[in-house]
Amino acid sequence: MTDVVDKATRSRMMSGIRSKDTKPELIVRKYLHAQGFRFRLNVNSLPGRPDLVLPRWRTVVFVHGCFWHRHAGCRFTYTPKSRTEFWQKKFEQNIQRDAAAVLALKKLGWHVIVLWECTLKNNGCQPTLAELAVKIRERLGNEHNND
Numbered sequence: 001m002t003d004v005v006d007k008a009t010r011s012r013m014m015s016g017i018r019s020k021d022t023k024p025e026l027i028v029r030k031y032l033h034a035q036g037f038r039f040r041l042n043v044n045s046l047p048g049r050p051d052l053v054l055p056r057w058r059t060v061v062f063v064h065g066c067f068w069h070r071h072a073g074c075r076f077t078y079t080p081k082s083r084t085e086f087w088q089k090k091f092e093q094n095i096q097r098d099a100a101a102v103l104a105l106k107k108l109g110w111h112v113i114v115l116w117e118c119t120l121k122n123n124g125c126q127p128t129l130a131e132l133a134v135k136i137r138e139r140l141g142n143e144h145n146n147d
Helices: 005-015 025-033 085-108 120-143
Strands: 051-052 059-064 110-118
Touching: 025 051, 025 059, 025 120, 059 085, 059 120, 085 110, 085 120
Parallel strands: 059 110
Antiparallel strands: 051 059
C-alpha cells in the first residue's frame, strides 16, 4: 500500500518526532523532581543512553515510546502499511539494541526501569509514577540492608 502523504510531508512529519524531552519524559521528570529525586539526563557514557540516571540509587529509567520500542499488546504498536520490510527491520534492531543496553547496564550493576508511553498518557499515569518512586526508594533500602 502506498503512503497517503507525499515523501516531503512524511519526511517533515518524521523529523518532528523527538528523541529526548518528549511529553512522557517530561511527566516523569516533573514527578520525580517533585518527590525529591535528583537525576541526570541522557547520560552518553552509559549503554543505551538512559533517559534518566539516578546515581544515588544506581538506577536508570528509560521512557520508551510504544511505537518505536514495540510495546507488546499496546494499541500504539503497529507497523506502517508502506515499506513494511524497512519498518520491521528497524523495529527488530530497536528491540535488539534495547535488550543489549539493559543487559549491559545490569552487568555494570545498574537497576533498570522501563516505563511505556501508554502508561503515562492522560490522567492514568499517577499509579505508574507512584510505583516508580517506590521501586527507586526500595533500591536504596536494599543497598543499605546489604551493608
